[in-house]
Structures are given as structure tokens and as C-alpha cells.
Ligand code: HEC
């Protein structure tokens with residue numbers, strides 16, 4: 001009986017302590033973030049590390065550029081929001097979709113869910129599943145790079161190359177080297193070097209392949225996504241201008 005009273009008292013002290021910490025914490029955030037956002041922006045301390053890693057992986061692989069921030073949709077009528085899939089699909093179903101793609105189509109105007117299996121790791125897919133199953137909550141700093149404005153298309157294109165996840169498949173500086181074992185070339189092509197610039201020798205040719213992508217085969221072959229309908233024309237031009245800065249020999 002005596003022990004129980006002490007335990008209850010201790011619990012009460014802890015509760016008061018946490019309450020006081022939270023009150024101070026949120027009032028501090030109200031000053032910097034604004035009262036409206038304070039209630040919805042969680043502090044990093046509250047985020048499960050697997051869910052947080054999933055939110056950052058979602059940004060890294062540009063899932064957000066097709067499915068919207070936090071998978072809320074609104075980017076293209078051909079790309080679904082992910083809240084329903086997160087609630088209804090099992091881990092095995094989600095893993096299959098992410099590794100093998102979905103609706104892969106040869107229609108260049110229609111985006112499809114890319115095949116990621118050769119590019120993304122099992123552990124990264126685990127994080128994505130944790131994030132989807134948690135309902136795609138807001139996670140601090142899980143945001144794509146800011147695209148600088150007023151500094152020219154090459155600078156913008158460099159940020160877009162990361163924002164749209166081109167870098168995951170074509171490597172930093174377009175150097176390539178990412179394996180695609182079952183494709184004829186066994187690798188995702190570089191966007192640099194004499195061969196590339198020999199074939200893609202005009203802006204229009206580079207822009208066309210970004211827009212229309214390729215279907216070189218179904219999963220497990222990784223193919224170039226269809227970005228037409230997703231990436232606005234001026235961003236495609238900025239990507240072209242950035243790609244043209246890569247090594248040409
Ligand atoms: C180039 C655009 C694009 C990118 C990038 C993309 N997706 Fe998709 N995704 C789609 C499209 C289009 C569909 C619908 C395919 C269909 O139903 O035919 C889809 C479908 C899905 C589905 C099934 C949704 C449902 O309701 O059935 C899941 C889950 C999904 N994507 C997750 C992801 C994740 C996770 C990433 C990042 C690793 C990602 N997607 C990146 C275009 C994209």
C-alpha cells in the first residue's frame with residue numbers, strides 16, 4: 001500500500017515534469033514557427049527513427065515528386081495519393097510494388113511507378129514501409145533541396161537533379177556506374193562521356209528522353225521513368241542545361 005502510494009506519487013511527478021517540458025517546448029516553437037503550425041509540426045524527439053528514415057528515403061528517391069509531399073497526391077491525375085495504400089496494403093504488397101514498379105507502360109505521356117529493385121536496398125524499403133504504415137506523418141527536415149531562383153538554369157538544374165532523384169540512378173555528376181544487371185548494358189547509362197554526348201547532341205534529344213523515358217523491359221530491369229506530365233517544361237530545360245555541364249570526353 002505504502003509502495004503503491006510512492007509509485008503513484010513518482011508517476012505524478014514524472015507526468016508534471018513532462019507536461020512542463022512540453023509546455024515550454026511548444027511555447028518556444030510557437031515563437032519561431034507560428035501558432036498555427038506549432039500543433040502539427042512534431043519535434044524530432046517524437047519521431048520513430050524507422051519512420052523518420054522512411055520519410056527521408058521518400059524524399060531521396062523522389063517519391064514525393066510524383067505522389068506529392070507526404071504522399072498527398074495532387075501532382076498528376078495518373079499518380080495516386082498514398083494514404084489509402086499505406087492503410088490497406090501489407091508490407092509484402094508494398095515491397096513488391098516498390099521493387100517491381102506498377103502500371104509500367106510504353107505510353108510516353110503516362111507516368112508509371114518505376115522499378116526500383118536494383119537501385120534501392122531492402123533496408124530502405126523497410127523504412128519506406130514503416131513510413132507508409134505510419135500514415136506518412138510530417139517529419140522535420142524531410143524536404144527536397146531548395147531550387148535556387150535568379151541564379152540561372154545551370155544552378156537550378158543542379159538542385160533539380162537531386163530533387164527528382166536523377167542522381168540515384170545516374171550517379172553524381174552523371175558519372176553512371178549504377179548496376180542494372182538484367183538490362184542489355186548491365187548498367188544504368190551515364191549522362192556524361194563521348195558516347196552520351198555523341199548520341200544526345202542537341203537540347204531537344206536530351207529533353208525528349210527525359211520527358212518520354214523508356215521501357216526497356218519489365219522488372220527486374222530498371223527503366224527510365226516517364227517524367228512528362230510530372231516535371232514542368234522549364235525544369236526539364238534546366239536539367240538539360242545542367243547535364244550539358246558534365247564531362248564530355
Ligand atoms: C515517376 C513517378 C513516380 C515515382 C518517382 C514514384 N511513383 Fe509510385 N506510382 C506512380 C504511379 C503512376 C502509380 C500508379 C501505377 C498504377 O496503378 O498503374 C504509382 C503507384 C504506387 C503505389 C501503389 C499505390 C496504390 O494505391 O495502389 C505505391 C505504394 C507507390 N507508388 C509508392 C512509391 C514509392 C515508395 C516511391 C519512391 C520510392 C514511388 N512510388 C515513386 C508513379 C511514381
Ligand code: HEC
Nearest residue numbers: 114164165166169188189209210214216222223224225239
Ligand atoms: C529509376 C532509375 C532512373 C531515374 C530515377 C532516372 N533515370 Fe534516366 N535512365 C534510366 C535508365 C535505366 C535509362 C536507360 C534507358 C534505356 O536504355 O532505354 C535512362 C536514360 C536516361 C537518359 C538517356 C541516356 C542514354 O544513354 O540512353 C537521360 C538523358 C536520362 N535518363 C536523364 C534522367 C534525368 C534528367 C532524370 C531525373 C529527372 C533521370 N534520368 C532519372 C534510369 C533512371
